Amino acid sequence: MKKIEAIIRQETLDDLKDAMLNTFEENPIGMTVTQVLGFGHQKGLKDYVRGQEVITSFVPKIKVGFVLEDKCVEQMIDLIVKTCQTGNVGDGKIFVYPVEEAVRIRTGERGESAI
Template structure:
């Protein structure tokens, strides 16, 4: 099992959620509001004539725990929806998951996800 975690632009969340639900019958998704910066280094705005530099930009972190054979398909779907070619599109991380346990039933492994 793998955990696929993507940090994406906020406006891409709804489309990603719909496409994931359409493409994968039994896929769970965890969503968190996060702040961060990378190559973009923040955003310069002017408020009442004053220059304001926001260094931490709002993003959304979505996480999926999936079977190994589904990882590439998930990554391809995230890229197809979230990639604009501009700085600030986000990142995708893939982690190994040693064990998954469904608390309600005690199921383990693939049955738990």
């Protein structure tokens, strides 16, 4: 099992959700969504408030997380890139982590049957 975390633009979340539901229709995959702040190469946003330039150091983003079977990882990465890529700075990043164990609290199921 693997965990994929993707930091994406807020405006691409609904498109990603729809694409994910269509792609994995037969074997649904859950998604966890968190609102986050951060900066990278973009180094914040420049905005104007009452004629004054204001630089925001942290840019609002969305972090989405998925725990998947190993065989679905590349398909999910491709889907995220295809759906969330605008070609501009600030499109985000994808991180992939190994997952040692998963346990469904309600039933006590373990492993891939718990996801």
